[in-house]
Amino acid sequence: MAIPVTDNPKSFGLGSILLHWFTALMIIGMYPLGLYIGTLTYYDADYHTVPYWHKSIGMILMGLMLVRVLWRTMNTTPAPLPQPKPLLLATKAAHLLLYLLTATTLISGYMISTADGRGIEVFNWFEIPALPAVTENQEDIAGEIHYLTATMLISLAAIHALAALKHHFIDKDKTLTRMINMRQETNQ
């Protein structure tokens, strides 16, 4: 049996599963990396390298998120598993908010580094050009938004993970396994 790449009404395909876990890993890794940047002093050997990685990974994540959203619109997303209505709504809201917070964090991060018209170098590989600044001292405002939304994102991601575990161990449904195994069919 061929590996299903695309989603179908009953299960996630390889594309969605890989995109989910790659972007999840990057988001989880970026938060401590960002906090670490804030603690660096001028004479730390990492003073230039860690921000460079953070920005490079951020730009790659932005590209992957665009692919992810595009992929989702191109595919038939499997139907949600049965839950009481309020929980179903909460799940939908949380998922939408995860996308929105990721987008805001990525865009605000980009706006810090490009506020002076400099582009963002991605691992000495290519450069993302800067867009004109929107406001004066953009790097300050974008910086505050970046920290706030990143913290909200990582907190919501933790709740998202706990909810997945709750589905797996308490509800004993296929919520978690269908995001791991593309052959996991859920009968809806």
Add this chain to the structure above:
Amino acid sequence: MNLKTVIAGAILAGTITSAQAADYVIDDKGAHASINFSIKHLGYSWVVGRFNEFNGSFSYDEANPAASSVTVNIKPASVDSNHAERDKHLRSEDFLAVDKFPEAKFVSTAFTPADDGSAVLSGNLTLRGVTKPIDISVTKIGEGKDPWGGYRAGFRGTTELKLKEYGINFNLGPASESVYLNLNVEGIRQ
């Protein structure tokens, strides 16, 4: 009161009147004034930047320069070193702490002309909430009519500030403990 005192008084009054300093407003709107700073980078080169927003006034009379005075208000948040990420850091708690200290200020207390045409401008600088007396070496560049019906006078000043004295303790290395200010001031007579 004898005649001598009256005459002396009249002469003195006359001197004061003739020496009445003209008031000038610093031409920040036309950007014919700038507050620039330089600081060494690791001891290998100079980084330069400036404060884009400030205003001020001075009074000056060529016949009596010692009576000159200056006041300048500076917005530390307008720091511009042509690098957004660095400017963000300069505005933070590590350096200028502009949220806590949104205003910086220089108010002169004395102007001491030397024979060679230079002068020392003494005054109090308030930066990052710390007020300290500083001396600025001043040279007059020139004064006279401008082509648009006004009258202008301009100076250049330089001074050195130790970052630590203003509560800036971020370690930039031993070569970068002082910042040098390079001030260009042109005033329009009122």
